[in-house]
Amino acid sequence: MPSKEAPVADWVTIPDLYRDPFPIYERLRAEGGVHWVPAVGRYLITSYAAVHETELDQSVFSANEQGSLQIRAMGHSMLRRDDPEHYLERKAWQPTLRPGVVKRHWQRVFERTAEQYLDEMVAKAQRGGDADLIWDFAAPFAAESLRQILGLHSASQQDLQRWSQTLIDATGNYADDPEVWAKGKRSFDEVDAVLDEMLPWHAANPNESLLSQLLRIPDYEMPMERIRANVKMTIGGGLNEPRDVLGVAAWGLLAHPEQRRAVEADPSLWQAAFDETLRWIAPIGLYSRQTTRDVELTGVRLPAGARLGICILSANRDERVWDDASAFDIRREVKPHLAFSKGVHVCLGAWVARSEVADVALPMLFERLRGLELVPEKPAEIGGWVFRGMLRLPVRWASVAPRTAAAPGAPAGAGQAVAPRIAVVGSGPAGCFTAQALRRRFPSAELDVLDALPVPYGLVRSGVAADHAGTKSVTAQFDRLFLREGVRFRGNLRLGTDVSLDALRGAYDAVVLATGMHADRGLGIPGAALDGVHGAGRITRLLNAHPDEGDAPSLGERVVVVGHGNVAMDLVRLLARDADGLEGTDVDDEAHARLAAGVRTIHVVGRSGPTTAKFDPVMVRELAGLPGVAHRVHGAALEALAEGKDARADAVRALSAASAEAARVEVHWWFGLAPARVEGDGRVERAVFASADGEVSLLADAVVTAVGFEADADSPTVPGSHPDGRVEPGLYTAGWLRRGPRGTIPDQRTDARELARTIADDIDSGAVALGAPGLAATPGEVGFDGWRRIDVLERLGAAPGRERVKLKAVERMLAAAADAGIPLPEVAGEAVGSGGGLPVTVLFGTESGGAELVADELRRALADRASVEVRDLAETDPSGLDASRLHLVVCSTYGDGEVPTAARAFLRALEEQRPDLAGLRYGVFGMGDRSYAKTYSRGSELVDEALAARGAQRVGEYGRHDAGGPVLATEAARDWADGVLSVAGAAVGV
């Protein structure tokens, strides 16, 4: 699309924007999302895509605006600086606002403060005054909390409110009103005076406050005028954000009674209410940027020096991202909103605001003020576009509950009087994660997981590549469900054959179908049905000894694999490995020998270029390191791409660099080729592809298609037809049946949590009635103990160097399951006492504290099984790592796919000192944000690669957490660590 000049939106006025910016933004987005707006004297950036782009490239979209009003009003704070200057100041602010510190220290302060102002509002109402939720509660609460955090003890909360308002007014003084400047200047001077008073006091009295911490940064002394400017910026922005999100959230809930009831019944929804409020009406609605050069933004040309207004209020309502975006809906599918910004300026106070509002003030408000409601004769008012929030919010209530000792927001009690009976059909990752999420939500529910086979775990057993034991180890978490958490496995029950869907629905209150999609999608080109064309799913199942597959064919010498996704990568790797390379796996050796023994050349062919290919770069790097395999790359056009900017491109570069000595197998990587036809006389002889430069014809004995999966012929629903997983109340879908064949195993965890909530909502609302009788035992059914006997037999039968030999025939599985002579291994007790058990070191690498919080949570959660110590990577010397301890690395990603600053020295030391870490076992949990598509979780991968390069061995599932997703990092990390510990513990007999 050729670029164009920015359209001029001369119809936009500031008073209209102030009153209600949303209809204006809707039109601007519809017209492209980048406009010159004369009334504002700026380009307004209104679409999500354009806003997001500006946030991720500070070299072009600079925060350091020339002639900035904010600099005039408050001084030059970090908000108006780019890196590296910005970063130094940000780092100084960070320790006080880290989530661990917020949780350990500030949350108690917020609780006390909220109690105080709630009591004062109640007392005012008792004296006959009108209660306004904004001015009597939210504003003093936010101001006092901020006063405490800053450590401005010689000022009052009223001072902070006045300073905040007047400094903000001056920042937005586009009309150059001298009175506004005068008031701003007065506040400016007053803040300086208080700082002059308080800084010496903090120097002499160390404490948790920001001012005190600022004076104690080991390697950096912030110049005084920067302290002054940043404190003013913090007063300006740090007060209205929690005040306004609290006010708008209360308004939203009071105006939507059914959502209010849901959140009151399930306090875990306060976080969802908080995030939805931020998405719906972002308190900081606009901020500025300036272009540093001519640039094109979503097809519109912007000149160098252009002043931009980044409209967060608008981006968060972009209809291309959210359905029914203007509605307040705390149950909507979670997608990353931009209210805290993204990129280097992401809000430092986000954890504070979350704690103040979602953990403390909202739950307390609704719990204590019974019958809280709006006052119809005094309607609430809202206004603003640069900052938007409630201007007044009159409320009343029926009665006041006494203060409770329990922390507000604690999870609800046991729940329903009658426990629900729920069946999950399919014991693959989607089914098991669903059962796990349901168990958390309904501790006393009767939960059955059915499977057509006598053995559990579906895709993990038969779809995950045999040599990826780490991925397979997710089953350790699932074992816990069946061994300890009362979930029942009911194997050898095939839906439609052994039990009908109607019978299941009659027997259970709710049924979740998680039966997956198994059929390989065809190529749909001439010759696709020739002999020698195989689906990748089938080949993978053959290698995994799936009972439904027959004998494995020989693939011959030359194999063409069509597709560049992870399924294709798995296949290429398994075909390229020789038997020695399968040490420790559970591969079906016979099938592997038949399929792969003759393979000498593999062509792996995809339509797109390396940067947009679907593979995980980690998989490609793994291929680059395979011994005895040479790689040739065709059509990748990597010359134009700088190194270090794109993880996929870098991984493909690593292929070309891989050593090709004594190659047993040669892998040719083709980019930009579309399949045209398969040729041959009765069976495959050639695969022909179309490219921009004409046709490419590859000689082939076999073609394996890895271009996706489609619904099975007998699929109970059409995959993807119910994206929220609810077919109707009482019948749900999960996994690939819900979304189609996309997403990784950990993604299923995220979906499962949402689905459990949906089911809980249906039960709460009465849409699903409880009381179903349950499903009687069916002849031939195999329970979890039956599977454990099969498991024992498979392990005992393993050849040297193999983990197990899978039983392939169902009859043999059934015989093993029923054989009481096979002794069941004892289920190891978990409670080995605090401080006992496996020695574990949790190493965290963090920038803003999330990973530290996760590390703390792991210390707590693993205490009954392990003796845990927690260490910051910043203070860890890799040469001193103790190989007798299992190391759990929790690390986030910053910058352009880098490790957090604090972890850089560790990484460097690994590379420079080159310690021998053979024998050290470690697990990795990467924290990142999927919206950084090219560098998602890359920081953790760098640590992983560096440890592996020193001989350390990764165990268990590679855990990942997406900060933009709905699952809490602590929760995902607990599940991940359970799995890693089960694998590591089993290895050392704990």
Ligand SMILES: Cc1cc2nc3c(=O)[nH]c(=O)nc-3n(C[C@H](O)[C@H](O)[C@H](O)COP(=O)(O)O)c2cc1C
């Ligand atoms: C400036 C900045 C850059 C980031 N870059 C990436 C990135 O390249 N890839 C990624 O997956 N996540 C990225 N993130 C997201 C963080 O890794 C994520 O929010 C994580 O949970 C933060 O953990 P921490 O609090 O322990 O540092 C970035 C975040 C910020 C603020």
